[in-house]
Amino acid sequence: MFSVTVRDHVMIAHSLRGDVFGPAQRLHGATYTVETTFRRPELTGDGIVVDIGRAGQLLHEVLDALSYRNLDEQPEFAGMNTTTEVLAQLVADRITDRIHSGALGDGGAGISSLAVTLHESPVASASYERHV
Numbered sequence: 001m002f003s004v005t006v007r008d009h010v011m012i013a014h015s016l017r018g019d020v021f022g023p024a025q026r027l028h029g030a031t032y033t034v035e036t037t038f039r040r041p042e043l044t045g046d047g048i049v050v051d052i053g054r055a056g057q058l059l060h061e062v063l064d065a066l067s068y069r070n071l072d073e074q075p076e077f078a079g080m081n082t083t084t085e086v087l088a089q090l091v092a093d094r095i096t097d098r099i100h101s102g103a104l105g106d107g108g109a110g111i112s113s114l115a116v117t118l119h120e121s122p123v124a125s126a127s128y129e130r131h132v
Contacts, residue, residue, distance in 0.1 A: 001039050001040070001041055001112075002039065002040055002041070002042075002043055002049045003037050003038065003039045003040075003049060004037070004038050004048070004049040004050055004052060004055065005035050005036065005037040005038075006035070006036055006038075006052060006055045006056040006059050007033060007034065007035050007036075007059075008033075008034050008056065008059045008060050008063055009031060009032060009033050009034060009063075010031070010032050010034060010063040010066050010067050011029065011030070011031045011032075011067060011068055012029070012030055012032070012066055012067070012068075012069060012070075012071055012082075012087075013027060013028065013029045013030075013069070013070040013071065013072070014027070014028070014030070014070065014071040014072055014077075014082045015027045015028065015072055016081050016082070016083065017081055018081065021081075027070070027072065030120060032084070032087070032118040032119060032120060033118075033119040034059065034063060034091060034116065034117070034118055034119075035115075035116070035117045035119070036055070036059050036091070036092075036095060036114060036115070036116050036117075037114060037115045037116075037117075038050045038055060038111050038114050039111065039112055039113045039114065039115075040110045040111050040112050041110075041112060042110065044106075044107050044110065046107075048107065049111075050104055050107050050108065050111060051104065051105070051107055054103070054104050054105065054107075055104065058095060058098055058099075058103050058104060059091075059095065061098075062091055062094045062095055062098065063091070065094075066087075083126075084118045084120050084125070084126040085126045085128065087118055088116045088117065088118050088126050088127055088128035089116075089128040089130075091116045091118070091128075092114060092115070092116040092128045092129070092130050093130070095114060095116070096114065096130065096132050099111060099114075099132055100132075111132045112131065112132060113129060113130060113131050113132055114129070114130065114132055115127055115128070115129040115130075116128050116129075
């Protein structure tokens, strides 16, 4: 299996409901480094997994919809704890939807899976992996 990873970052604000979250129940900011790894069993005819520039642009566009927003105020997140794990899944699902709509061109057709990792600090991260 071949893979290519691109990185970007996003800054959000949110609060989390539940005693398990301690002080994170209060409104706070988070800056995530976000990695997306695209996987495919065979390289394209050009010898690549995916065009790195297009992959990076796609990640940036998906993150831009979240950037500098208070997620508690966004209707799409109503009643939801926007944990790092939940956000990893959301980013992966949105990237997959964009791949299916042709955002990566013909090269996107052979991508079999992707993984999204959100690094909340240098020592903690959460990931979500899915089939494309």
